Amino acid sequence: MYSQMDNYHKARMKGCRAHAATAWIHANPMPLTKFTNDQFKIAVHMWLGIPLVSREMECKFCGRTMDIYGAHASTCKHGTNIVKRDNSIRNYLYSQMKVANYTCTIEKKYLNGIGQKPADIYIESLVDNRPTAVDVSVTSCVQSKIVQNVNNHIYQAADDLIKVKLYKYKDFISKG
Numbered sequence: 267m268y269s270q271m272d273n274y275h276k277a278r279m280k281g282c283r284a285h286a287a288t289a290w291i292h293a294n295p296m297p298l299t300k301f302t303n304d305q306f307k308i309a310v311h312m313w314l315g316i317p318l319v320s321r322e323m324e325c326k327f328c329g330r331t332m333d334i335y336g337a338h339a340s341t342c343k344h345g346t347n348i349v350k351r352d353n354s355i356r357n358y359l360y361s362q363m364k365v366a367n368y369t370c371t372i373e374k375k376y377l378n379g380i381g382q383k384p385a386d387i388y389i390e391s392l393v394d395n396r397p398t399a400v401d402v403s404v405t406s407c408v409q410s411k412i413v414q415n416v417n418n419h420i421y422q423a424a425d426d427l428i429k430v431k432l433y434k435y436k437d438f439i440s441k442g
């Protein structure tokens with residue numbers, strides 16, 4: 267069955283096998299993290315590879331093709347979707363760090379002296395009492411560049427994003 271799937275479904279199935287890929291299904295609904303009914307329906311459709319719409323259309327943000335499975339809609343970098351999801355996760359982590367009584371700051375400026383914000387959450391003291399920069403990023407195993415290469419490994423999207431971040435903040439990281 268897997269060998270007969272197209273690249274999109276092969277990439278989706280790889281994502282379904284990733285570590286903690288089912289965590290969203292098992293999570294207890296909480297005020298800050300619960301799905302709306304529509305969000306849950308979309309998540310289930312995407313998980314099972316069921317089309318969300320009957321035909322492809324043009325993305326109003328970038329002009330590329332919006333596929334019927336919602337992959338482009340969930341990964342388009344030209345709309346606000348990814349930023350909203352990134353900020354939502356960042357804000358939730360930050361709120362939990364505050365509950366745990368950590369001294370932390372959202373997007374603290376000038377950590378590297380040139381105005382970049384390498385830390386979505388900057389924690390004054392964490393492991394071994396050292397300051398820690400936490401970066402939150404949203405990516406997808408069904409984004410077009412991953413789907414195009416069927417030989418990508420299960421964590422290719424995450425690995426690609428880590429490389430981008432490590433390069434972007436290489437000067438900050440090398441200072442330790």
Ligand SMILES: [Zn+2]
Pocket residue numbers: 325326327328329330338342343344345
């Ligand atoms: Zn788009």
